[in-house]
Amino acid sequence: MKFGYYPGCSLEGSGAEYAHSAEAVLAALGVELEEVDDWVCCGATPAHATSHLLPVALSAIACAAAEKQGLETILTCCAACFSRLKQGNHDMQNDPALLAQINEIVEEDYHGGVAILHLAEVLVRRIGLQAIQRRVRKPLTGLKVACYYGCLLTRMPEPLRIDSLEYPTLMDDLMRAAGAEPVDWPFKTECCGAALTLARGETVVRLSGSVVEMAKDCGADILAVACPLCQANLDMYQSDSESKLGRQLGIPVLYFTQLLAVAFDLAADAQCLNKGIVDPLPVLADRGLIETGVYL
Amino acid sequence: MKHQLAGKAFHSEFLAAVEKHCEQEISACYQCGKCSAGCPVFEDMAIAPNRVIRMVQLGLKEDALKNEMIWCCAGCSACTCRCPIGIDLARMMDTLRQMATHDGVPMPPDGARVFTFFQAFLDSVREFGRLSEVALMGSYNINSGRIMTNVVKAPWFLLKGKVGIIPHKIKRTDRLKRVFRRIEEIEGS
Numbered sequence: 432m433k434f435g436y437y438p439g440c441s442l443e444g445s446g447a448e449y450a451h452s453a454e455a456v457l458a459a460l461g462v463e464l465e466e467v468d469d470w471v472c473c474g475a476t477p478a479h480a481t482s483h484l485l486p487v488a489l490s491a492i493a494c495a496a497a498e499k500q501g502l503e504t505i506l507t508c509c510a511a512c513f514s515r516l517k518q519g520n521h522d523m524q525n526d527p528a529l530l531a532q533i534n535e536i537v538e539e540d541y542h543g544g545v546a547i548l549h550l551a552e553v554l555v556r557r558i559g560l561q562a563i564q565r566r567v568r569k570p571l572t573g574l575k576v577a578c579y580y581g582c583l584l585t586r587m588p589e590p591l592r593i594d595s596l597e598y599p600t601l602m603d604d605l606m607r608a609a610g611a612e613p614v615d616w617p618f619k620t621e622c623c624g625a626a627l628t629l630a631r632g633e634t635v636v637r638l639s640g641s642v643v644e645m646a647k648d649c650g651a652d653i654l655a656v657a658c659p660l661c662q663a664n665l666d667m668y669q670s671d672s673e674s675k676l677g678r679q680l681g682i683p684v685l686y687f688t689q690l691l692a693v694a695f696d697l698a699a700d701a702q703c704l705n706k707g708i709v710d711p712l713p714v715l716a717d718r719g720l721i722e723t724g725v726y727l
Numbered sequence: 728m729k730h731q732l733a734g735k736a737f738h739s740e741f742l743a744a745v746e747k748h749c750e751q752e753i754s755a756c757y758q759c760g761k762c763s764a765g766c767p768v769f770e771d772m773a774i775a776p777n778r779v780i781r782m783v784q785l786g787l788k789e790d791a792l793k794n795e796m797i798w799c800c801a802g803c804s805a806c807t808c809r810c811p812i813g814i815d816l817a818r819m820m821d822t823l824r825q826m827a828t829h830d831g832v833p834m835p836p837d838g839a840r841v842f843t844f845f846q847a848f849l850d851s852v853r854e855f856g857r858l859s860e861v862a863l864m865g866s867y868n869i870n871s872g873r874i875m876t877n878v879v880k881a882p883w884f885l886l887k888g889k890v891g892i893i894p895h896k897i898k899r900t901d902r903l904k905r906v907f908r909r910i911e912e913i914e915g916s
């Protein structure tokens with residue numbers, strides 16, 4: 432199985448552990464990735480907040496490059512890239528006038544022949560839970576995982592949705608296949624505060640704090656995420672939330688792919704467990720899933 | 728919160744202009760408030776998202792374009808996904824931000840900070856084709872005169888190798904600059 436691959440800027444920077452773990456997990460499942468040539472940033476929120484055409488044009492550059500490489504799909508990991516590329520691609524595919532205008536702007540001849548996929552749907556629907564289960568070497572037995580989907584992964588217009596709006600289950604299914612115990616909790620799609628750190632730091636502490644607190648109250652050992660911004664907000668502001676709430680939280684925030692890498696017993700540089708601020712090693716060692724010595 | 732209408736200017740053409748720009752039937756909103764009930768940032772705002780819609784319906788252009796809500800909107804789309812009649816409110820927020828910028832409407836302090844961040848982000852994309860997190864923090868801090876809150880956490884980021892120091896640069900930056908320029912010409916900003 433082969434997919435076009437769009438890593439995205441965050442995965443080249445602060446979300447590197449997401450890229451390393453996702454690539455290693457896919458390789459372990461026999462999936463081949465071909466990086467989209469000279470891909471550009473999706474523009475994230477700043478592009479669509481300030482321009483109607485820019486987010487579509489940025490999507491078009493990646494889609495056109497993939498089409499030229501003969502790729503039929505682009506696999507994304509970051510929820511924001513996924514949302515932007517999928518939306519832009521869909522707009523072009525359904526509006527010939529827009530496609531023509533964008534082609535002129537970006538100096539390309541894109542025909543709309545590429546499908547944008549998210550890693551979670553690829554793992555569940557293309558590779559399949561059985562294949563994933565078969566690859567597990569160290570089942571995550573006894574590990575209670577709260578899967579946090581945030582906003583961008585699921586909140587798409589009807590025809591673009593890959594999972595339920597209010598109660599998505601893709602990551603839960605993956606965690607169960609890896610032997611973990613997904614927690615049934617109500618804050619799967621609550622907002623983490625996104626980029627509001629700048630305008631309203633206290634809003635981010637309030638929102639991310641309530642997500643972590645709910646995960647803890649529902650019995651979670653760990654939070655699994657699929658977005659670099661969610662990861663940063665839930666992990667980085669946890670100590671601020673703890674002071675605000677006056678209680679200890681201590682819930683590590685890992686990408687779901689890092690947990691799959693642990694279950695697959697992949698190398699330490701695929702698991703990247705030393706990147707978080709809330710240390711995941713104690714709980715993982717307690718469940719006998721890792722030997723801490725490897726990371727010292 | 729009571730909204731004082733006396734002495735306000737009503738712009739009858741404003742509603743139609745917003746509807747055309749965001750391709751949404753804003754006039755159909757019947758003020759059920761479901762969008763605001765699920766909005767994560769509303770609790771910290773003086774004006775709820777459904778009030779912003781009401782301002783547009785009434786043609787209260789100044790109020791709709793200069794409030795903090797349009798800038799503090801996180802773009803989470805909870806409102807859009809829950810509106811019983813399918814109004815894409817998140818898209819209307821994009822439209823209002825774009826109109827406010829285009830018309831040079833004075834921004835509330837929160838809005839100015841968010842806008843400076845958007846600019847710094849897009850400057851990095853325009854320059855490198857990719858977002859450089861270090862360049863972003865640097866240029867945001869210079870342009871806003873305010874240290875990015877995240878920088879307080881920066882030692883952690885650097886220590887853990889969380890922020891890429893060297894910006895990745897794409898090959899076809901010339902083409903990308905032309906793309907940005909063309910869009911600016913079309914959208915007239």
Ligand code: SF4
Pocket residue numbers: 755756757758759760761762763777780809810811812813814816
């Ligand atoms: S949910 Fe829809 S109809 Fe209800 S107030 Fe919001 S925009 Fe109007």
Ligand code: SF4
Pocket residue numbers: 762765766767768769776799800801802803804805806807816817820
């Ligand atoms: S998109 Fe904006 S207005 Fe709508 S719910 Fe989210 S933060 Fe509130």
